[in-house]
Structure formats: structure tokens, C-alpha cells
Amino acid sequence: MISIFKRTVKQRFSHRWLFLVTRWLDKRIPPASQHRLTMNNIFVLPTGFGWAFIIMSLCLFLLGTNYQNNLMVLLSYILLSVMLLTLFYTHQNFARLAVKSTPLVPFHCHQSGTFYLAIVQQDMSGGKDNLSQDTQNKPCRGNIVASWFGHKTQYPFILGATENGDAHNTTQRLPIPITHRTRGVYKLPRLTLACDFPLGLYKCWTHLDFSAEVVVYAKPLKGEVIKVTASNDDSEQNTNNAATSAQSSSDFHSLTDYKEGQPLNRVVWKQVAKNGDWVVKEFADPVQLKQLLSVDANVETETAISLLTFQVLEQSQQGNHFGLKYQSIDIEPSSGETHTHQCLTALACLRNISSPFENNANINRTGDNAQEANHDKKTSQAKKTSNTSKAARL
């Protein structure tokens, strides 16, 4: 246990560095849902190939000088000029990129979600200046490599490539996979976009913060949960609902024979007038199972959450009315997508009181915490430290 709290110097250094970088980035490229790349948020450096190109040019220069061969020297100058110009072209191309985030659909932990990044055509805001229209309003081209800040996996995309080949009218959306190992609400990490168009000599990149939050639902787990059916006299709300549904809101279902005592306003008078059959309108009052889902308090919290998550999904799929009651969660029965989302989010954000660290484990809203959390997945020591730092904060 003690060893967990120890940190190597290297890790400490890297943490400090990462923190500084993150803070600097926050200042440099402030979070926004839409980013338009400009001078200020683009970084440019030669790629490996770019360096090789420079070294090759210098070699040719040396060779040319040593052989006193001006043609070789000229060649090296041309290459260097090309290198210089390409710097600007690469930057110019990348600076044409404008992206915006689209709302992130929540996903379950250990499953892959997709963050859709939309490419915006930049020319619309300017509009009027006809002179520079054709040079300025070209879209950004080339390969875009996306990756999450601090992660190695890269997702290459081709700008301007659409299924039907018509790149002009459709907005391109880049699907960038994302997963997370723990439930909760997280700040979306910075997205690194890089491009080496047109010659691959330079890499332009940027780290964008879309100031988006991701809800990571708990992992669904099939199992037993307690379903308490909410009876009608349970609460006033429920009776009210029942009354209204009987009257008006429910849909027409079928016609049945009239029985003594049934309300007259349900009699289908047209039928009576036509052939004297007394029939009544039967409204489909679906057996709306209004049940409260809950789990026994003995079950370990994480398992319980997973079980409930599964149930919520199941109930939602069947279109049932359901509510949630577990620990601090108390959600009235209802149905619909919004309700489902509400329930799942509540489950995702539930604090786990069985662990000493849980009250800060789930909601990482501040950027540095999220960043730290992102980078801590590999070593448990690192994780521990980030936890302790959070604990200290709270």
C-alpha cells in the first residue's frame, strides 16, 4: 500500500510538465464548441521526412561546395526554398480548417462511443470580398490525423472524401472513436488534429478543447433487481396521471359490447343509430408498468449500478414507465428518451460510498483532473496520486 503513494521522480516531472502544458494550452486555445484555426492555435514543425529533406539539402550544399559545383549548390537552394515555401503552404492549408463538435451521444464504459467532428466550410462568414474569394475560400485538404491528446492511437481521415465524391454540398463529419473505462461525467479530452498536406514536409497540428462533457454510462450487467410496482394510490401524482389517461390521453383501442354501468360518453352512438348495437369505445390503456427499480443495499455498489443500468435499458426498450430508487437517486416513473438518459446519467454519476476515494472519483469536471485521469490509466501509482490530489481539493 505504501508503495502506491510513492512516485518516481520521472513521473512527478512528467506530471508537472503535463500540467504546465495543459494550463498553457487552456490559455492559448481556450475551450469552444467550434474552432477556426488561425495563426494562434496552430503549431508547425517539420516531419521526420521534412528533417530528412533539410539534411539532404544541406548534404547537397556541402557536396556542391566541396566540389565547387554551383549546380549542386543551386539544387540545394531550390530544395531549401521549396522547404521554406511549403512551410507557408502547409500552414495556410491547415488554417483553412474550421471544425465544430457535435453533441456527443453518451456511451457505456468499456464500449466505444463516437465523437463526430464536423468540418465547417470557412467561407461563409466573410462572404463579400470577391477579390480573394477563390484563393481564400478553398477548403482545407489532405489527410487529417486525429488523436486524443496524450494518446498514441491515431485515426486518419481524408478531407473532402465523401461517399458520392461530391464534396461541395455535404458537410463532412469525422467519426472519432472514444472509450472510457469508468462511468461518470467527464470533460472531453483535447483533440489533436494534424495535417501534412501538401508535401508531407511539415506537420501542422493543434490541440482543440471542445468544452464538451461526456456522460459515460455504467457497464450494463444482467441480473436481479427489485421492481416495486407503484400502485395507484401511491401518490397523488400517479392518480392524477391515471385519471387523465382514462379520460383523454390514451389511444382508441377497440370496440366492445356495452355493459351496464359503463359511462355513456363512451358509447358509440353512431353504431347505436345505425343498427342498434350498443358498443363502447375501449381505450387502450396500456398496462403501464409503473415500477421503481431498485437493488438490495447489500449488493456492491458498482455491481448494483451495472444491474440498474441494464434494467433501465431493458425497460426503456420495452417502452415501460419506470422510476429509479437507489441510494441518493430518486427518480419518479416516466418514460421516453430524455427520462432514460436522466436515469442512466444519474447512475453514471452516483458516488460510490463503499470506496474511500469515491466521492471524487466520478465527476472530473476540471480540466487538469480529467487530463491527469486520462494519463493515469497505466500505472496504479499514478492513479493513486491523482486521486489524492483530488481528495485534497475536495
Added chain:
Amino acid sequence: MIAFLKRQGAFFNPSHSTSRPLSSHSLMSSHKSTSYLMLAIAYGVLLFTLTDELMAWVIVLGMCALVVRVLVFLKSSQLPHSRTINLLAVLSLFALTWFGFSIGLLNSMINLLAVAFALKLILLDSKRDFHLLFCTSLFLIGCGFISALSMVAWVGYLGVLIFLLLALAYYHGPVTPFSSSAKFVATLVVQAIPITALLFLVMPQLPPLWQMPTSKSQQTGLSDTVTPGDIASLAKSSDLAFTATFQSNDDIPLPQQRYWRALVMEDFNGKTWSISDRRKQAERQLSLLQKTPPLTQLLASSPASTTAYEMIVEPTKQNWLFSLALSEPDNTKNTIFVNAQFDYTLRSSTPLMSKKSFYFTYVPSATVENAAGDFERQLNSLLPATTNEETRAWALALKQQHTSPAELANAVMSYFKEQGFTYTLEPNAMPVDAIDTFLFEEKAGFCAHYASAMTFALRAAGIPARMVTGYQGGEQLDDKVLQVRQYDAHAWVEALIDDKWQRYDPTSMVAPSRLSFGLEQALADFGEKRTSGLLGDLSEGALFMTLQNWMRQMDYQWSKWILGFDANKQKDLLEDLLGQITTKKLTAVFLSSLSIVGVILLVYFFPVKRQSNLPKHQRIYRNALALVENHTGVNRHHLSPQQYLKQVDSYLTHDTKASLHSMTALFNESVYSAESDNLDKSHLTSMMKQHFDTVKKSLRQQNA
């Protein structure tokens, strides 16, 4: 706890990337294979330009690689197995080592590069390899310039470079159409050329930093041994040997005086004249003793007339140089240091691998002194035993007739004149006792025969004598420029008389026009032609002559300004442009031109938000708002002016607010009202300006 920590994960990326549109993938791969093919084609072209350097089997291997690439492109073949390529690589390595010794280090390197390229090309299937091969092909282009120096070669290689860049651009533009890649590369190169020119102009021209390996096979021009007959083969060649540029037409010496001294042959083995080993040894010793060669002291005696001139020497891949006899090298200007030797010849410090300018000062009055005393005398009196007995006897006879060496030498000269010698480039072979045969039987030959015979005779008569080779003559290209071609190669005699080396040119006795009018005329006098056949006839047509002259002019300018461009020329050019050059000025020019390039690029690529199309009063209004933003530190964001002014209300004084509100009213009036077109713009502008000044002033006061 541990379990919890394990759960405490972070965002990680699934290893599979799920969605990439298929169509774009196939599009990308088609772009890739096209780029690979283009690279392969460029390589093929490069191979053919490097035939001098590359061995035949390397070229064949390269072509095979190209064919493989074409087949892969046409989808009719799979990439070969890498094991096959490895085997090929090992075989090639053996072959390269085997041949390496015979072709020299530089050529082995080029061959190695070409072989490696070919093998990698066959397997090429990744971005990394593509980039690697791209860089290699750039280097191969560079190697091409070792031997090909003409303007045509330069344009050709530039074409290959553009083609390569196109391949690269196409590779990196996965959905860009070919035409737009081509357009981009064209723009890029057009923009790169002025920058290149500027760099070439202002970047310091450095002297060679270290000795580089040279290729063995390529030596051209005079050789350091003369077997009579050699120079005849040179006479077939009309390649340029060098170009000399004088300051004015008057400075050009008369044709008879145009002796370009190159090598001194002091050793004769009965057949072949060569530079004496003992001489080489002596030179080495003298330079170790740090003696000053007399050739570098010519100007010290302040001679009456001197002529500075510049020579652009074609690459000979050798060290020796030539100059107008006698000239002192101007090493303050030469980028390659020129050493003078005690036999009054010149050596460059590195072999001439490229066209290079050299600067000399011609001193017509200077004479070749006996710089090494008895050593030279002894060395130049040696004769191989028991050959050419007839000549020896003749020489001894002459010696008895003439007491003074000068008379004797003149007697030898007049022998050639009187005995019906003829000048021909195609003498009969003289395998045994060549000099005897030449002097007394054939009596026909060219300069080397005459010089060889006379030297031999003089030595036999006890007068130290040596053979000197070089060039004689030169064709005037224009007022100031002399071009000397390989067929101007010549050999003559120097005899040590009165402790001075006197020049005797026996050829002039036989064919005086050789000196005054050149080889062609000399041959014509004897009914012979230098070249034969169609080309020779053609070369006499007027159009052809004009064309040829034009080409020569172009070639000369190319040589002078591009190939021969050096620190000196750079300085002269800058002086022409800027007047007197100082180091400070030069640095300033260098830095300012670089910054000009930078500024131009910045302006070109980062256009500042131009508002020039806005009317002036609107611009003033915007400036006022910017001023307020600056002053208050409150960003306007996208608020409308009125809202913004409301927001910053508390920051501003009454005066400022009043002015700003009037400005806003004016602005609204001018932009949004129905009468906006009818308003008096100049009046509006002046009103705006007035308010602006008020705002500026009051803000400044507030700040103070």
C-alpha cells in the same frame, strides 16, 4: 481498493478504427500507386543520365525495378517476395565490392545508391520508404551534376525534380485531382526560383571544406605524359578547354603570344615524355622548405605592363592548371587556392570537379628563370641510353658547327624549316627510334613530334631542354573573351640558355599559320581537315555558324554566371549594384534580403484582414471602437456598437461618450439609412475624424 484503482481508468482508444469510407480508401491507394510509378519513372530517367558513373549491370537492375513497378501499377503483378530482394541485395553487395576498387570511391558510392534505390523501389509499399526514396533521388540528381554541367542538363534535372515534387504532392493529396497537384507544384517552383536566385546571389560562396573523393575515369584534357600521338587524339575534340575573359579587347595578347603553359615534361624514356619523379620530389622538398616559387614573385619586380584576366576552366578532374605564359595567380580572388611550382607550372589545391573561375595576372615581359639551379640543368640533360643514335650524331655535329647554344637551337629550328617538313595530324606510325624516323625519314608530324625531336636533339647537344605542353591560340568569342578548345592543345620546347628557359616552338617553323590562325588553318595549308565528313561540311554553313556562335555565347554566360559564380563575382556584382562593399554592408545586404523574402512570404500568405474596401469614415469608426476596447479592456465580441457602448458606459468620461454616440449616430446614418448613398462622404469622414480625435484625446487624458 486495488479493484477500484483498476477501474479508475481514463479515456483510451480502441485499437480498431471503425469507419473509413471505402471509396476514399481506394482513391487513396490509387493516388499512392500513381505516385510510386512516378517516382520509379523519375528514377529511370536519372539512371540514363548517370550512364557515365553507373555500371551497366546497375542500370539493368534499375530498369528491372522500373518494370516491376509498372507491372504492379497495371495490377498484373504482385510485389516480389522480400526474400528474393534480400538475395538480390547480397549479390549486388558482392558485385559492388568486387568492382568498387576499379571505379573509385565516388562512383562506388553512386552505384551503391542506385542499387539500393532499385531494390527498395521493388518493395516500395509504405510512406516511409516513399520518403526515403524521394530523398535518395534528390541525391542522385545531385550526383548527376558531378558530370553534367551544361545548361541543358540543369534544365533537364530541374524537370526531374519538378516531376518528383509532383509525385510527392500527389501522394500527399489523397483526393486532390492531378491537375491541381500539378498547378500547386508549378506555383511552388515558380515561387522557389526567385528565392533560390536571391540565395545564390547573397549566400556566401564558400571554399571547399574538405577533400572529396574524385572519380578516376573522368580525367579529360591534357595528360601528364606525352607520347607523340596523344595530342593528336585531343585535336579531334572540339570540347571547350577553358575560357579566358580579359578586361578589354586591347588586353588580349596577339595570337602568336597565346601560349597557355600547363605541364613541363622533363623525363624521357625513349618513347614517352612525362613529368619527372625527381621533379615531383624536388617540388615537395622545396615547398617543405617554404621557399617561394618565382612565379608568385612576378609582380614584385613591378613590370611595365600587366594584364589581369579570368579563366573559367572546364572540369578536368585533375590538379594542374594552365595560364598565359607567364602569369601570376591571384589567390586573393581564387576560391580554389592555386600553387605555383618551381618549374613555373600551376597546381590547384583540389582537382577541378566543376567549372571554376581562376584569376591571373599576365606579365608579358616575364621570363622563365632557372629556379632550381643545377638540379634543373642535370635533370634536363638526361637522355635514355642507346636510342635514336642518328639524332645524337646529328646533334653532336651541330654542336661542333655552332659554339653558342642559342645558335645551335636556331640551327635546329631552321632545320625544320628548310628540310621540307610537313604538318599533319595523321602521321605514319613510328614505333622504333621514333625521333630518328621522324627527323630523317618521315618528316611529317605535329607539334608533339617536333617538340619531342627538338628537345631530344638539344639534350643530345648538351643543352638542357624540356618539353612543355599546354594550349596555343584561342578563338575570340567577343571583344574580351577567348575560348580555347581541346584541339588547341600544343607542345613546345624550352631550352636553358644563359640560365633562362627560352621558348622554342618548332611547329611554327613548319606551319606558321598554326600560331596566327589556329589549327584549322594550319591543316588547311597542308590540305588536311581536322574533322571529316558531313559535320565538317555542315559546320561551314552560315546559319550553323550563327547558331553555334549563339550557343557558345549562351554557354559562356552560363559558365561565367552560374558555374563560375564565386565569391569574387558575387562581390563584383554586389559592388555593381550597391557601390563600395564593406563587411558591414555585405552583412546588411545578406540579412535584409533574407528578411525581405520573409516579409514577402508573410504578406503573401497571411493577408491581414483587409478593410480597404470599406469607406474611410467606417474605418475611423472601427478604429474608435478598437480604441475603446483597448482602453477599457472589455472585448466587444459581437455586440452591436450601441450595446457595447452601454456595456462600457461606466469606464468612459462624459466627453468620450458624447463623441462616441455622435459617431455611432453618424455611422448608423451612413450605413443603414435610406439616404446613405446621398450623404457627403468627405464631410462625413471629417466629422468622424474630428470625433475620433476627441475620443482619442479624452481617453489619453483619462489614462494619464
Added chain:
Amino acid sequence: MRSEIEKSLHALGEKILGKEHQLKLALTCLLSNGHLLIEDLPGMGKTTLSHALSQVFGLQYSRIQFTSDLLPSDMLGVNIFHSGETNTDKQFSFRHGPIFSQVVLADELNRASPKTQSALLEAMEERQVSIDGTTHSLPSPFFVIATQNPSSQSGTYPLPESQLDRFFMRISLGYPQWDAEKAMLKQTNSTTPLEQIIDETRLKAMQQEVNNIHASDALIHYILMLVNESRNNGAYPNPLSPRASRALLQGAKAWAFISNKAFATPEDVQAVFIAITAHRLSSSQHNEGATFGDNATSLLLSKQLLESVDPLAA
């Protein structure tokens, strides 16, 4: 010249206290010849507002309470057979429904079935009613004030976006300020009807004057930028339609008219922007019904859109 506007605003302000902006918006809507949607909790003064408006302009007023069983004919009117003595008396005659009024308050519009809703909305758009093949044109001016009640959504049929678009504006009154409510409670003559300030012909003349307000190219450019931003930026699930941009221009003109200006400026666009665009921008993702949350979101969207365009950008 526009003292009558000021007077009427003042008069309205006595009825609805502390809601000057909303009153001006309602007036703008009326002057732009558009229909108004008020989304609010019960008891906020929706009815009072509509009533006061009709009184001030001296317009004929009727109120339709929408319920789930309200049929189109209940609203539009029916052909009734007269069984008179003579043959000439025996004929169908059209009995006008409550919609044949100059100001119609459609209360709790979203409680009616879609069929009824669309009948109203069609009438709103066409300004005429077709029953049994006969077209009856509605009185002019014709001004619908619809209300919907966001909180009790069960048993309601939320209006689809396509129909929301037909409302020129959506406003909500919200709770009054402390002082305003205090003044309201102290008021004694709250039931006395307002006197007519503007008559019908004057209203029509004013509507014409609004049309004559100058809108410069720069202003139109600003509106276009706003509209295009909503279309190009994917953050807006329902981009603004050309009808919305026309409404923006008209609204800005009317606002400029009310503010006694000769030409419209971006401030006028901004003043009416949220009221005109919020309901058009609202998200369609949660079809379970427009909740308060969605209302807030749409306001936020609208505000965000407004803030993302610089009126000075050329």
C-alpha cells in the same frame, strides 16, 4: 407622429405591468401582420395581454379554448341547415366560428388534436377558411395569439416545427418583478376596459408605414449572416428558414418603427431576434414533448446564434 404608439404602449403597460419589452414585441408582431405564440405558465396574463391589445386597437376579439376534443368545425364554423317554412328558408347557411374575429386568442393550443391545430394554422397562413368548398375570408387585420402551457404536457399534442414556423414570434411573459406585482395588487380599476387609441384604418396605415422603413444592404447582410450561420453551423438542428429571415427583416422594421426611427439598424434585429428565432431553432430530438428545458435550450441556441455574428463584420 408615433405618439399613438407610445400612448397605446402606455395603456397596455397599465394592464400588464413591468413587461414593456414583451408588449413592444407583441406590438411589433401586430404591426408586422404576424401571429404571436405565448408560451407561459397559467396566470401570467396571456389572456389579459390579448384582450388589452384588441381593446387598444379597437379590434373584434374572440377566444377559443383548445381542448383535445375540440373539432375544427367548433373553431371555424359550420353550415347549418335551416328548416324554415318556405323553400327559400330551407337552406344551409354558414355560421361563423369564433375564428372570424380580428384578434383570436387560441388558448392552450397544444391541447387540441393535430387536426384542429392544423386547421387553425392553415387559417393563420391563408387568412381564409374553406368549408364545404366555400372559401370564407377572415377579417382583416387578423391576429392570432396562441398560448401554450409548457408545464402540464400530458395529453397534449406539441406543435411540430413546421407549424411553429408559422408563428411570427414566440414570447413568454414570465413572473412579474416585485415592484410590478406590488403595483398590480394595489391596482383597483383592473377590470375597466381600455379605451381605443388606434383604429383599424390607422393600424393598416401603420403596417404600411412599417413596410416603408428603410432596410439597407448592410442590414440585410447582417440578417443573411445570422441565417447562414444557423445553416452552416451544425449546432442548430433546425436552421432558420427563408420565412424566418423575412420575419427578421419585417420584425426589425417594425421595431424600428416603434422606436420612432426612420431606418432599421442591427440593434432592431437583435431586439426581435430571440423572439422570432427561438421557437424556430428548437431541437427536434426530444419528441416526447417540448418541455421547459427545451424552451430554455432554444432560447440559449438563439442567443448563441445572435452572439456568434458580428454586426460590424463586412
